[in-house]
Amino acid sequence: MSEDRSAQARTDVNKDSFTMRTVLVSFVLLPVMAVAAESLKLDEAPIDTRDAISIQHGAKVFVNYCLNCHSASAMRYNRLEVLGLSPGQIKDNLMFTTDKPGEPMTVAMRPADAKQWFGVPPPDLSVVARARGADWLYTYLRSFYRDEATVTGWNNLVFPNVGMPHVLWELQGQQVLKAEERKGEHAAEHSKTLTVAVPGALNARDYDLLVADLVNYLVFMAEPVQQSRMQIGYAVLLFLGVLFVPVYLLKQDYWKDVH
Numbered sequence: 001m002s003e004d005r006s007a008q009a010r011t012d013v014n015k016d017s018f019t020m021r022t023v024l025v026s027f028v029l030l031p032v033m034a035v036a037a038e039s040l041k042l043d044e045a046p047i048d049t050r051d052a053i054s055i056q057h058g059a060k061v062f063v064n065y066c067l068n069c070h071s072a073s074a075m076r077y078n079r080l081e082v083l084g085l086s087p088g089q090i091k092d093n094l095m096f097t098t099d100k101p102g103e104p105m106t107v108a109m110r111p112a113d114a115k116q117w118f119g120v121p122p123p124d125l126s127v128v129a130r131a132r133g134a135d136w137l138y139t140y141l142r143s144f145y146r147d148e149a150t151v152t153g154w155n156n157l158v159f160p161n162v163g164m165p166h167v168l169w170e171l172q173g174q175q176v177l178k179a180e181e182r183k184g185e186h187a188a189e190h191s192k193t194l195t196v197a198v199p200g201a202l203n204a205r206d207y208d209l210l211v212a213d214l215v216n217y218l219v220f221m222a223e224p225v226q227q228s229r230m231q232i233g234y235a236v237l238l239f240l241g242v243l244f245v246p247v248y249l250l251k252q253d254y255w256k257d258v259h
Helices: 002-038 052-066 077-083 087-093 111-118 128-132 134-140 204-222 226-254
Strands: 072-076 144-146 154-156 173-183 188-199
Touching (some): 052 077, 128 204
Parallel strands (some): 144 173
Antiparallel strands (some): 144 154
């Protein structure tokens, strides 16, 4: 019995030691991760989560261009009703893989086929906006360029050697990468810029607006109840602010004779 207790104690000590090492390593890596994030130089996403029209357009873009490969299994079609869309509008314009509004946004492509074609199954995009951030998505979707060295023929400045092809290239056009080397004060500085070699169906401004609408929808999809949650929060704060007045006066009256 004593040997079992000793073994259990050693196991607990090892677990505690491992946990402590993990925490210490995390604190050591945090500054490195922060520097890496800062060097990315993301563009600010011009989105407004209160703009229902923008989110509706983003949903249309998502269904037509993204839902062919990427699922959104945590998002149901009938959630779009909070944007002012009727069940009929959702069914006629946004539902192509099912006829039930309560069904989640899934794809018909099998994971085995996706792995064979792309090397890895495309990830579910239900909460990609919360995982990556709106600025990352906005910059990423505008940073594809032609690269014949890759399997898909495309590459990305934000996500180098990404396995995803540029599904919006017909709209944006084909960009090419231009790398320049400049002599800095202490060492050579390298800069990378993208230029449109083959124009697409949209000009740069209209394409940026389309991407902004798509990102706006991805942010909405990651938390469809965000606006309702914020409104409830404001109402609660207002209620507490009003309630404070009678509570304070009651407290003053109760303790007025106490010195």
